[in-house]
Amino acid sequence: MKADMTTRTATIALAFITLLALFLNGFQLARQPVSHDDYYVALSAINYMESGQLGPTMWNHPDLRNILVYYALRTFGTGVLGVKGVSLLLGTLCTPLIGLVTRRMFKDDLIALIAAFLWACDALVIDFSRQGINDIYLAFFPLAAIYLVYRYRESGNQGWLLGSAICFGLGLASKWSAVFPLLVTFALLIAAIHKETKDAIRVRIAGYCHTAVMLLLVPALVYLLTFIPWFGRGYSITEWPALQRSMFLETSQHTGYKPKQWDDRDNRAYKWFVVPSVFVDPFMNMDAPDGGTRELPEFEKSATVVLGVANPLVWLLTLPAIFFLLRRAARERDEGAGYLAGLFLVSYLPLVCSPRPIWLNTALSVLPYAIIAVAWFVRSVVSRFKRQELVLAAYLLMVLLVASPLYLLAIGKGVRIPVVKDYLMENYLNQIKMIMPAGPASDVPKRENPAPAKH
Amino acid sequence: MHTLTVRRSIITSMVIVVLTAVAIFGIDRFGKNSRVFGRAGTILALGIDKKLVDNPADAYRIWKQAGYLGRTVVYVSDRWESFDPGELIPVQMFRAYPLQLYNTAKLFEDDYLNGVTFLYVASLNKIVRKIVAIVPESEVGRMKEAARMVKNSHVSDKGVYITRQGFPRWFTTGARFDGAGEPALLYIGASYFRHAEPEDLYRQLSSSGLQTDCVILCAEKGKDTVTPIEIAKLNRFARLIGISTASAGSDDMKTSGIQMQQRTVPAS
16 A cells, blocks of 8 residues: 655645534534533533533533633524534544544554544544534543644644643543543653653653643643632632532432433443444424424424444444554554553543443543554554555445444434334334423423432 | 753743642632622621511522622521422423523522522522521431432531532531631521520520621511511510611611622631
C-alpha cells in the first residue's frame, strides 16, 4: 500500500472526513424532536448561570456544560444551535483531532485517516454530537489536551502544555472521568523527563515540578473556576469540599435519575467491546416533527427512539487491537503504542470495575482510544495482504454499510425502517405507550421527575 | 522532547502556584462578599429586625425585600415539610424550537411560593445557602430514618445532616443547637410551641450564642398543628425578645414598610 502519502494529501483527506462528520452530525438536526434531556440541559444552564443552582438535571456532574450552553443560548437564542450547538461543534471537531493525535502517535497518515473515518461514522458519536448533554465533551477535551501535549513535546513551547492543562481542566469540569487520560499523560511526561535527564538531577526535579504544576494544579484550578456561579450564592472555599463530596457520593452510587420503562440491560462497561451494545433514549414530544397544530399527534409521531448502537465491525475489534498494541509496546518499546494502550486501559478499567450501572454514553470517554487502536490494528492486519488497498477498502465499505442503518437509528428515524419499527415498538415504545396521554394536549401527564429528591 | 531549563521551569511553576493561590483567595472573597447581612446581634438586641407575620411566605418576602443574600437560615418549627419540586411544575411536553425556557427561581417565586416551598424558593433565589432546622426530638428521629435513604447524610449526637442536590441542611433540637457560626436569619413558626415552651426556646437560643439580623415570628395560619394555644405561646416568645405585647401582631410589626440599612460584612 502506498504509505508515503504526503502531509498535504492527508490533511485534505482529513478535512473531507471532517466535513462528512459535520454533515452526519448536523443533518436535519433542527427537525429531530427535542428530548427531555435537551430541554432540561437548557433549563439547568439558566439555573446555574443566573442562580448558581445545580440541576434540575444531572446536578452531580461538574458544570462546564451549563456555562457553555448558557452562552450558546445567549448567542444563538433558544433554537437548535443554542441548545445543541456546543455538542455539535465539539463532536465534529473530534474528527480532525482524532486524526491529528493518531498521526502523532503512529507517525502514519493512513492510520490517522482510518481513525478519523471510523469516528466520523460511529453511531454513538453521532448520537451524542446531536444531543445537548455533555458526554461528547469527554471525547473532545482530553483529545485536544493530548494533541497539545504532542505539540509541546515537539516544540518545547510551554504555551502548548498550558493549553493542554486547560483542556484537561475543562474535561474535568465536564465529567470526572477526564482524570484518567490526564493521569496517563502526566505519567508519560514524567517518564520522558526521567529518560532524558539521566545525570542532570536538578533539571530532572525541576522538570517533575513543572509538569506537576502544569498538569495537576492548572486543571484543578480550571475546574474550580467553573464553580464561580455557585460561589456567587455566598459559599466560601471551605464549603466547597462538602459540595464535591455530595456530587461524588451521588455519582459513585448513581443508578439513574428515574426508573426506566424499558428493559435496561446494556449498563455494564465490560460488555461494550465484547457484545454489540446500545445506548437507548426513547422519549415523547408532543410536537410533530414537522410542526403543525398543538393537538395530540399519533403515538408513532410523538414518540422518538434514539439508539446509539455500537458498530460491531469496529467495537468488537477493540480488545484484540489493545492486546496487539500492548505486545508491540512491550516488544518494540513503542511509546505511541504504550501511551495509547495506557490511555485505553486506565480510562476503561475503572468503568469495568465500577459496581454501579455504567451506560454506553460513558463509552465516549474511552472510545477515542479504542478507535485509534482499531485503526492501527486494521492497518497492521491489512498490511499483511498483497492487495492491501482492496482489503482496506472492503473493510471500510462494510463498516459504512453497517453504519448506514445505525445512522438512522442514531438520529431518531428508526421507526421509518419497517422491520426496525416492530422491534422498537416491542422493546421500547409499548412501555412508553402506557403513559401516553389520551386527552387533549392540556391534559398531558406530569413526566417522571428529573430531580426526584425531596426538598 | 525539549527539556526546559531549570530557571524557566521554576519561574513558570512559581507563577502558576502564586496565581492559583490568588485565584483561590479571590474566589473565597467573592463567595463571602456575595452574602448580604443587616445589623446583627443576639435575639434580644434592639437594632435587629423583628417581625411577626401570618404566613411563612411572608418571611420570604421580607428577606427578599431586605436584600439578604447567601445566608444561613435557622428554621424553627414542629416539622420539616418535604415536597418534590419536580412535581410542581407541569412537564413541558411541547418542546419545539425556539424553546420556551424560564428561570426556575423566578417561576417558583411567582407561581409556587407558599408555606411549604418558601425555604426552597429562598434557596433558588440565592437568599439562603444553608439551613439549620430546629425541630422536636421526634422530628429529628424521623429525619434520622430519612437519612438512611439519602446518599450524602450524616447522623451525630448533634443531629442529622442531609443534603439535597448538594444543598446543606442540618436537623437538630433546641437543646442541642449550638449556633449557626455566623449571623443567621431566624424563622420561628408557632407550631414549634406545640412541643415546647417559649421560655425554653428563648433560653436555648440565647445560650447558643446565636447572632441574627432578622427574626421572623410566624403564626403559620392555616397549619393544622397551630391552635390559639400555640399563637399565645408565640406572642409570649415575642415579648421575651423585646416585642411588646401591644405591638406583637399589630400591622407595623408585619411585613409592610421594611426599611433596613444593608451592609455586606465579611463572614467567618
